[in-house]
Amino acid sequence: xxxxxxxxxxxxxxxxxxxxxxxxxxxxxxxxxxxxxxxxxxxxxxxxxxxxxxxxxxxxxxxxxxxxxxxxxxxxxxxxxxxxxxxxxxxxxxxxxxxxxxxxxxxxxxxxxxxxxxxxxxxxxxxxxxxxxxxxxxxxxxxxxxxxxxxxxxxxxxxxxxxxxxxxxxxxxxxxxxxxxxxxxxxxxxxxxxxxxxxxxxxxxxxxxxxxxxxxxxxxxxxxxxxxxxxxxxxxxxxxxxxxxxxxxxxxxxxxxxxxxxxxxxxxxxxxxxxxxxxxxxxxxxxxxxxxxxxxxx
Numbered sequence: 353x354x355x356x357x358x359x360x361x362x363x364x365x366x367x368x369x370x371x372x373x374x375x376x377x378x379x380x381x382x383x384x385x386x387x388x389x390x391x392x393x394x395x396x397x398x399x400x401x402x403x404x405x406x407x408x409x410x411x412x413x414x415x416x417x418x419x420x421x422x423x424x425x426x427x428x429x430x431x432x433x434x435x436x437x438x439x440x441x442x443x444x445x446x447x448x449x450x451x452x453x454x455x456x457x458x459x460x461x462x463x464x465x466x467x468x469x470x471x472x473x474x475x476x477x478x479x480x481x482x483x484x485x486x487x488x489x490x491x492x493x494x495x496x497x498x499x500x501x502x503x504x505x506x507x508x509x510x511x512x513x514x515x516x517x518x519x520x521x522x523x524x525x526x527x528x529x530x531x532x533x534x535x536x537x538x539x540x541x542x543x544x545x546x547x548x549x550x551x552x553x554x555x556x557x558x559x560x561x562x563x564x565x566x567x568x569x570x571x572x573x574x575x576x577x578x579x580x581x582x583x584x585x586x587x588x589x590x591x592x593x594x595x596x597x598x599x600x601x602x603x604x605x606x607x608x609x610x611x612x613x614x615x616x617x618x619x620x621x622x623x624x625x626x627x628x629x630x631x632x633x634x635x636x637x638x639x640x641x642x643x644x645x646x647x648x649x650x
Contacts, residue, residue, distance in 0.1 A: 364401055365621040374376055397511070397542060397562045397586065398611075401604040404628040408650035409437035411513055411633040413614050414455060417633050421486035422462060423453035425496050425504055436637045438542075440508060440539055443498050444517035451498035451525055452472040457518070461485075463495065470518075490570040499531055506535040508604060513564065513587075513611075513633075522553060529558040548581040555582025574605045585609030585630070593627065600627045618643050 359454040399409055415427030416439070423441055442455040447470055459465045459472065474497070477608040483493025496504075498514075507514055520528075532541050544564040545551050551563045565583040567574075570592045576619040578586060593599065593612055599609050611631035612624045621632060621640060625648050634640045 353502075368616070371555060374492065374640065397539065398609040398630055401609065402628045402630050404626055404647075405649045406625070407626060407644040407650065408612075408625060410636040410637045410644075411438035411440040411611065411629045412436045412630055413440050413504075413591055413633050413635045415439055415441055418638075421483045421490050421493055423480055423496075424490070424493050425500060425514050426490060426493060428496075428501060428504055429508075431637065432505070432510045434638065434639070435510070436514050437511065438631070440513040440633055441501060442515045442517055443501075443528075444469050445520070445524055445567060446474050446477055447471055448473045449527075450476055451528055453498070453501055453523070455495050459495075498528060501535060502531055502535050502541075505540065511540045511542070512537075513542045513544050514544060515566065516547070516550055516554075519547045520550045520553070522557065525550070525554055525557050528563070529554070529561075530560065531650070532557070542584075544587055545557070547568070548577070551581040551583055564609075566613075567592065568601055573603060574599060575608070578606070585611065587611040587631075587633070589613065590615055590624060593624060593629065597627050600629055604628075615640075618647075622647065637640050 375422050377565050395609040395629050402408060412431035413421035415424060416431035417427060419430045420427035427567050428439055428441065441453050443451045444454045445451055456462065459480060462485060465480040475494050479558060480493055480495055482491030482495045532538060542562045542564055543551070543554050544566050546566045549564055550567060554561065558585055560579045563581070563583045564585050564587050565578055565581045566587040570588065571577045574586065585603060588610065590612050592612065595615050603610050609630040611633060612629050614637050615621055615624065615634055621643055624632065632640060
């Protein structure tokens with residue numbers, strides 16, 4: 353039965369090869385179906401890398417702090433209605449771990465209350481007046497929650513840079529990310545933080561969300577620092593960029609973006625625009641927009 357044996361061995365090899373092919377295809381399908389959603393690229397969310405003289409995108413600082421109390425819904429609504437590229441807000445956690453819009457560690461400056469935000473519950477914060485200090489017309493304006501801010505963003509055009517104040521743990525990040533994804537805002541929200549550990553954790557919890565590392569000073573190897581934090585770029589002080597102007601090209605070469613904070617004068621705008629930075633955070637987005645129309649490239 354030699355011919356039969358050879359035939360059997362041939363069939364066995366064909367069968368084995370078929371099994372391997374099926375498994376390979378199955379592996380590809382499983383990987384595709386189970387893959388993490390595609391990350392938002394720097395280009396998609398922050399635009400193409402600028403060249404010297406190009407207009408940077410405009411981020412309205414703390415909502416729209418020039419026209420309404422900072423980090424309140426009236427400020428956010430005004431900025432979104434004005435059509436600026438981004439609205440930037442600060443988000444911190446209350447004692448009961450609820451994220452609310454607040455820049456300072458204490459509530460003293462921007463409300464009629466006193467004490468550290470981390471020592472106050474959401475119920476405590478909701479009793480505060482966050483508008484009267486700015487103008488009597490805003491008396492009674494509450495401190496908004498992150499959920500309320502996201503609802504406002506979802507109902508309008510525009511994008512947001514959300515700065516996470518302090519260090520966030522996985523539970524707090526998961527809850528915030530769930531609120532973002534529930535409103536299909538993953539491609540309209542950038543998470544930013546001074547805390548690289550918070551950003552790295554956000555990258556592991558929700559890789560689809562873009563992130564920016566905030567820096568007062570630039571580390572020697574800023575490209576590696578950005579990569580290790582899982583970020584798409586930096587938000588950095590003007591002084592740090594002007595001290596190392598070559599860092600803009602270095603980060604662009606790595607596919608990262610450079611955003612500079614918080615610039616409110618034409619001389620400051622001119623200096624960083626000449627370097628080709630990608631974004632400018634400002635308290636005066638209207639005047640910056642007019643300045644760009646007159647002096648910056650498309």
